[in-house]
Structure formats: structure tokens, C-alpha cells
Amino acid sequence: MLGNEIVSDVLIVGGGPAGSIAAAHLVQKGYSVSIVEKVPFPRFVIGESLLPRCNELLELNNMLDKVKEHGFMLKEGACFERGDDKEVYHFYENIGQAHGTSFQVKREDFDKLLLDQAVGFGAKLFEKTEITAFDPETTTAKAKDEEGNEYTFKAKFALDASGYGRVFPRLLGLDEPSELEIRSAVFTRIKNDKRPADATNGYIYIYVHGDNEAWIWTIPFSDGITSIGVVCTEAFFQKHGMSNEEFMDHIIATTPGAKERFENAEKILPVGKIDGYSANVKSMYGKNYCMAGNATEFLDPVFSSGVTLALESGYRAAQMIDRTLKNESVDWQGEYVDYMMKGINVFREFVKAWYDGRLQKVFFAPQKLEHIKRSISSVLGGYVWEDKNIFVRSPRAALDTMITQIGDGK
Numbered sequence: 001m002l003g004n005e006i007v008s009d010v011l012i013v014g015g016g017p018a019g020s021i022a023a024a025h026l027v028q029k030g031y032s033v034s035i036v037e038k039v040p041f042p043r044f045v046i047g048e049s050l051l052p053r054c055n056e057l058l059e060l061n062n063m064l065d066k067v068k069e070h071g072f073m074l075k076e077g078a079c080f081e082r083g084d085d086k087e088v089y090h091f092y093e094n095i096g097q098a099h100g101t102s103f104q105v106k107r108e109d110f111d112k113l114l115l116d117q118a119v120g121f122g123a124k125l126f127e128k129t130e131i132t133a134f135d136p137e138t139t140t141a142k143a144k145d146e147e148g149n150e151y152t153f154k155a156k157f158a159l160d161a162s163g164y165g166r167v168f169p170r171l172l173g174l175d176e177p178s179e180l181e182i183r184s185a186v187f188t189r190i191k192n193d194k195r196p197a198d199a200t201n202g203y204i205y206i207y208v209h210g211d212n213e214a215w216i217w218t219i220p221f222s223d224g225i226t227s228i229g230v231v232c233t234e235a236f237f238q239k240h241g242m243s244n245e246e247f248m249d250h251i252i253a254t255t256p257g258a259k260e261r262f263e264n265a266e267k268i269l270p271v272g273k274i275d276g277y278s279a280n281v282k283s284m285y286g287k288n289y290c291m292a293g294n295a296t297e298f299l300d301p302v303f304s305s306g307v308t309l310a311l312e313s314g315y316r317a318a319q320m321i322d323r324t325l326k327n328e329s330v331d332w333q334g335e336y337v338d339y340m341m342k343g344i345n346v347f348r349e350f351v352k353a354w355y356d357g358r359l360q361k362v363f364f365a366p367q368k369l370e371h372i373k374r375s376i377s378s379v380l381g382g383y384v385w386e387d388k389n390i391f392v393r394s395p396r397a398a399l400d401t402m403i404t405q406i407g408d409g410k
């Protein structure tokens with residue numbers, strides 16, 4: 001370090017899951033890594049329900065043991081409820097994947113645990129420091145800390161994992177709107193919800209409101225606190241003319257299943273709201289830089305895919321960076337972008353089919369063949385690169401075939 005100039009092999013912007021797994025991978029490979037993180041950890045972030053594929057990715061990077069030891073709520077599946085209809089997916093009923101469980105996590109604890117591990121492996125963390133400029137020609141970034149001190153970070157390669165900060169897309173003009181309809185989420189944490197007395201106690205519950213105009217997430221933590229959120233279009237929220245809290249109370253009170261579960265619940269946080277969270281980028285990489293996690297594309301919370309895709313892309317990017325720095329030939333488009341898009345597009349088809357009602361026809365169909373159920377369960381577990389799964393190979397066609405077979409049922 002020369003004055004306020006920091007030189008490392010790799011600069012990582014953001015210490016969320018994408019940044020931490022990439023840093024952990026690269027330092028274990030012997031590279032010097034600087035992580036620049038704007039806010040002090042632990043910090044609150046929404047997105048608390050993980051998928052089994054996360055466990056696999058953490059295991060591949062020697063990060064799973066500490067997560068297991070922490071005592072997070074074991075998550076073994078997902079329940080979808082619509083009135084009297086109920087569909088339960090057990091992640092261990094999949095199509096042969098080793099990891100059939102995951103966790104429900106307070107992200108302030110989970111993200112800190114991952115970041116601490118990356119630092120423990122040898123990454124250098126610059127906390128409370130914000131990246132303000134980036135020159136892709138020289139792989140040099142400018143940053144400022146809380147006291148106003150300025151820094152220059154020089155690296156051979158830079159990874160933007162700044163999540164909703166979307167640092168490189170903003171600074172390099174790569175932002176692109178999402179093709180998905182703009183939605184909002186109203187959320188809080190509560191205590192004293194009536195949790196299921198059966199084995200689905202730790203599962204995420206998704207309650208469909210009305211005629212699919214909104215849905216409610218219910219994510220139970222191991223300390224008795226539960227995360228709850230209502231997702232709908234902004235127009236649907238506005239139509240009610242209510243405050244965030246009034247809206248949440250109203251939706252819960254008029255949604256069977258959720259009404260009973262939250263009858264005696266007590267909010268422990270003010271009800272927050274996030275608008276228009278879906279986002280996209282024109283390009284996920286350039287010469288000596290790339291992006292991972294939410295800094296690229298974020299779809300929708302309904303299948304809890306965000307952290308899985310953040311870990312997958314952070315890990316994948318780190319592997320590509322390793323090979324790039326070894327001067328191996330690397331096909332960033334094919335091996336990184338196309339690979340990531342394949343999995344993202346599986347979730348995208350599921351998200352679209354959820355909101356236009358097709359997927360609910362499938363979920364709530366009275367009978368399904370066991371292998372179909374296992375194939376869907378595998379997608380919901382985050383295994384969206386498994387070509388042996390028909391819902392991965394051609395998700396739209398597989399869903400359409402199912403719907404034709406089901407006919408005009410509910």
C-alpha cells in the first residue's frame with residue numbers, strides 16, 4: 001500500500017454473499033483480494049430463505065461448516081397455499097441431488113458469517129468505504145470512507161458484487177430495465193405466529209392472496225422470529241390507499257391460512273417497503289472486470305432464488321477470474337454469461353408462470369406423477385443447471401405440456 005493506494009490481484013466491490021464467496025474462493029487459490037464494503041456489518045438486507053444449492057456452493061468453498069454450526073433454522077422445503085389448496089415440496093425429494101435441505105437465515109447474521117470467513121481465509125476488508133468511480137481500462141477504482149478519506153484501488157481484475165448498489169452498471173452505463181412487471185414488497189418481522197405443528201415447521205410458506213393479486217412470504221427463524229412480506233404490483237398497493245402497515249394487516253386478514261397463522265402475531269420492526277426491485281444489465285463482463293449477484297440481474301423473490309444466484313455467479317466468476325489471471329483462454333460469454341443465463345432463465349419461466357397463474361394450475365392440480373413433482377422440487381431447490389431435468393432443459397415447453405395435460409382445472 002502506497003499512501004492511500006491499495007494494490008491487489010482482485011478488487012471486489014461489496015461484501016454480500018456474491019462478494020464473500022468470490023473472495024473466499026480466490027484467496028484460497030492464493031490471490032490477494034481487497035473487498036470494499038460500503039456499510040458496517042452486520043447490516044440488514046431482505047432475502048432470508050435459502051435453497052439447497054446454496055449449501056452445495058458453500059461446501060465447495062469450505063464455508064458450509066460454520067453456517068451449519070451457527071444454528072440457523074433448517075429449511076427442508078416450501079409450501080404453497082391458496083385457500084383450501086396446499087402443495088408441499090420437500091427438497092430432499094429431488095432427482096438425485098446430494099443436498100436436500102437449506103436454511104432460513106437472518107441475513108445480517110448469515111452475510112457477516114460469510115464475510116468473516118472470507119476475511120479468515122485472507123481477504124482484506126475495507127469496511128465503511130464506498131466505491132465512487134471505476135476505470136475499466138486500468139482496473140482502478142476510487143473510494144471514500146466515512147471520514148471522507150480517499151483511496152485508490154488498483155487490481156488485475158475487478159468484480160462488482162454490490163447488489164442493489166449496482167456500482168459498475170451505474171458507473172459504466174450498463175443498467176437495463178427488467179422485462180418483468182414492476183412489483184413491490186411490504187415486509188416486517190414478527191413474533192408469536194402460529195407455526196405448523198408438523199414437519200413443515202421450518203419450511204417457507206407462500207400464501208396466495210385473492211385471485212393471485214398478491215402473495216405472502218413466511219420465513220421462520222430459529223429464534224422464534226418470523227419474516228413476513230407481501231408482494232404485489234405497485235398498482236395493487238396504491239389502489240388500497242393504505243399505509244404500509246395497514247396494507248400488510250389488510251392482506252393478511254383477508255388471506256386464508258395467513259389469517260390464522262398471524263392472528264396473535266406482534267410486529268417487532270416497522271413495516272418497510274421496496275419498490276421495483278427487478279433489474280438487468282446490458283453486459284455482465286468487460287475487459288478485466290465482471291459483475292455477479294444482484295449487480296447483474298434480479299428477478300423476483302417468489303422462489304427465493306436471489307442468494308443462490310448470487311453465490312452461484314460469485315463462485316463461477318471467481319473460477320473464471322482465476323483462469324484469466326493464469327492467462328488461460330477463457331470464454332466469458334459462453335462459460336459465464338450463457339451459463340448463468342441458463343439457470344436464471346429457468347427461474348424466469350417459473351416466475352412468469354407463477355404470476356400468470358399457469359404454475360399455480362400445476363402446483364394445485366389434484367394429482368401429479370412422482371417424477372414430475374421431484375423435477376419441480378429440484379428446480380425449487382436451486383438445481384437449475386441439471387440437464388437431466390425436463391424443467392431445466394426446456395422449462396416453458398415442460399410447463400405448457402403439464403398445463404395442457406391438466407386441462408382447465410383450477
Ligand SMILES: Cc1cc2nc3c(=O)[nH]c(=O)nc-3n(C[C@H](O)[C@H](O)[C@H](O)COP(=O)(O)OP(=O)(O)OC[C@H]3O[C@@H](n4cnc5c(N)ncnc54)[C@H](O)[C@@H]3O)c2cc1C
Nearest residue numbers: 014016017018038047049131162163165293294301306307
Ligand atoms: C422483496 C425481496 C425478497 C427477497 N427474498 C429473497 C429470499 O427469500 N431468498 C433469496 O435467496 N433472495 C431473496 N431476495 C434477493 C436477495 O436479497 C438478493 O438476491 C441477494 O442479497 C443478492 O446478494 P448480493 O451479494 O448480490 O448483494 P447484496 O446482498 O445486496 O450485497 C451487496 C453489498 O454491496 C455493498 N455496496 C453497495 N454499493 C457499494 C459501493 N458503492 N461500494 C462498496 N460497497 C457497496 C452493499 O452495502 C452490500 O452489502 C429478495 C429480494 C427482494 C427485493
